[in-house]
Amino acid sequence: MVTTKKSLNVSSVTLDNYCDINNVVHIDILQMDIQGVELEALKGANKLLLKNKIKMIVAEVEFRELYKNQPLYIDVAIYLRAYGYSLVGLYDLQYINGTLSWADAIFLLDN
Numbered sequence: 001m002v003t004t005k006k007s008l009n010v011s012s013v014t015l016d017n018y019c020d021i022n023n024v025v026h027i028d029i030l031q032m033d034i035q036g037v038e039l040e041a042l043k044g045a046n047k048l049l050l051k052n053k054i055k056m057i058v059a060e061v062e063f064r065e066l067y068k069n070q071p072l073y074i075d076v077a078i079y080l081r082a083y084g085y086s087l088v089g090l091y092d093l094q095y096i097n098g099t100l101s102w103a104d105a106i107f108l109l110d111n
Helices: 015-021 038-043 046-050 073-081
Strands: 027-032 054-062 085-096 099-109
Touching: 015 046, 038 054, 038 073, 054 073, 073 085, 073 099
Parallel strands: 027 054
Antiparallel strands: 054 099, 085 099
16 A cells, blocks of 8 residues: 655646547547546546547556555456457556556457
């Protein structure tokens, strides 16, 4: 478990809003490594996901809780499955005390 030393408030925008503002209509590869909030970012891409506008998603996923109340791999996988994505692979597997703790997951939109 990681201990928080300091918190900062920062501005953010959803992926849907960012793409609307910047006229982004399709994303080939969405890569995320945002310390346990990948699922929240994906929820902010609801319109893009519904319209099949993201072909591949690469996200760091955790298999055990490293951050308080964070979603785990299974939560991300179930969420993406509802939009037609399947896991095609894992890489950069990281272990703590012999237990798989996190990795990068590649999800591909089913044809």
